Amino acid sequence: MNKVNSCPLNFTMNLIGTKWKPLILFHLLEGSLRSGKLQKKIPEISNKMFTQTVRDLEKDGLISRKVFPVVPPKVKYSLTNKGKSLEDILRSLDKWGSENYLD
Amino acid sequence: MNKVNSCPLNFTMNLIGTKWKPLILFHLLEGSLRSGKLQKKIPEISNKMFTQTVRDLEKDGLISRKVFPVVPPKVKYSLTNKGKSLEDILRSLDKWGSENYLD
């Protein structure tokens, strides 16, 4: 996508304005989670989109990924400080949704 | 798109989580604007996407569209109360963008 940012808002939307990103960040607000548990918080997401989305978020420095060298694999995701700085926004978006769900 | 909402946040993102919607809403925060003026605030948007997006926003009750029966046409867009209720969120998103632009 040709990501032009005519204003800061646009920059933000290009970073988190997708179907799954805010949802994943939101579920990590309560603390770090193993990959499987995080994914189960979002039943509708496919395996592929989950991996793809957390990779994107990691690339953009919003979450961190810690791999434990065990078998079967163990991976934990958590918010970075940058990710945490979105907390108010994520909660506001969620709140707005709950207030406007019925319309 | 199959819009499933496992949490309110998802509902919100399905409503405004696109490339242009937040931008248009944002520029209407300062008051109503004629179609052409609004579009010029967002130089990168194509004619088609502009119309398509304002129609979507109108359908979802976030903006209102007033047509003046004159020639050449005159159309004004403004935020509805529902749209105005996004003000804090829009400004927060914009603020976050300006604070994280450089990274």
Added chain:
DNA sequence: ACAATAACTTACCATAATGTAATATAGTTA
């Protein structure tokens, strides 16, 4: 009569986002 105007609308095409299903990995347990 004819171009200029503002706000669309349409047809057509390209790219990005998302989905499904199958497969890989390699120790642990049966």
Added chain:
DNA sequence: TAACTATATTACATTATGGTAAGTTATTGT
């Protein structure tokens, strides 16, 4: 030795989003 595990990857298909360029409208100014 074969199934089980949690995590991830790959190939392939579909749907959503975005873009370009041309056409439409009806009155006003020339």
